Amino acid sequence: MSARVRDVVRDVVAEVAPDEVLLLDRLAPLDEGRVTRLFERGVRAHQDLLDCDHVDVTAPVTPVVWLALDEAARRTACRAADRRTPLLHHLFRRTPRPPPAIRSLTASQLDAVRHLVRDRARSARLGEDAAATLADAVTCRLSLELTDAG
Numbered sequence: 001m002s003a004r005v006r007d008v009v010r011d012v013v014a015e016v017a018p019d020e021v022l023l024l025d026r027l028a029p030l031d032e033g034r035v036t037r038l039f040e041r042g043v044r045a046h047q048d049l050l051d052c053d054h055v056d057v058t059a060p061v062t063p064v065v066w067l068a069l070d071e072a073a074r075r076t077a078c079r080a081a082d083r084r085t086p087l088l089h090h091l092f093r094r095t096p097r098p099p100p101a102i103r104s105l106t107a108s109q110l111d112a113v114r115h116l117v118r119d120r121a122r123s124a125r126l127g128e129d130a131a132a133t134l135a136d137a138v139t140c141r142l143s144l145e146l147t148d149a150g
Contacts, residue, residue, distance in 0.1 A: 002101035005069045006032055008141055009062065016137045017061035024062060032100075036070045039063040064124050065138060068117040073100030076109065105142060114139045 006024075013020050027035050039062075105113065114135045121131035 002103045003142075004032070004101055005066065005073055006035075008069055008102060008138070009065050011141050012065050012134070012137050013062050015141075016134055017059070020059040020062045023059045032070070035066065039066050060124050060126055061121075061134060064120045064126070064134065065117065068113065068120045069102060069138070070100060072109075072113045072116060073102045076100075076103045076105070102142065110139060110142060113142060 010021070010024055013024060027038070030038070117138045118131045118135040121134045122128070126134065
């Protein structure tokens with residue numbers, strides 16, 4: 001089973017920072033790769049793209065969660081690709097890659113995601129309590145449907 005990064009981010013943001021859902025709505029027409037690049041560069045640099053008269057481009061939670069989940073999804077996808085496809089085929093394939101999905105996670109992978117979210121939240125200066133709350137919300141959302149039973 002897998003979940004799209006966008007869907008998990010929306011659920012977590014709606015719970016933890018509902019005032020940032022408008023930002024996600026503005027990003028809806030963009031593919032996940034483009035949203036990731038926007039957050040990596042900083043949304044503030046792309047205000048014109050988002051028509052940010054009505055969007056808080058300083059939204060701290062959305063980029064933290066998006067980038068952490070994107071990284072987690074790419075890590076699990078790379079591990080799966082390394083097991084299933086030869087390296088050269090993986091490197092040189094011509095077909096566009098679909099956006100990363102968050103695949104079933106083991107308990108240790110889920111714990112790694114928790115630490116990743118917490119570290120990114122601290123780096124974004126959300127504060128210790130907010131970082132812990134955010135990491136718990138992401139972990140809870142992922143564990144609802146993605147954690148392996150064994």
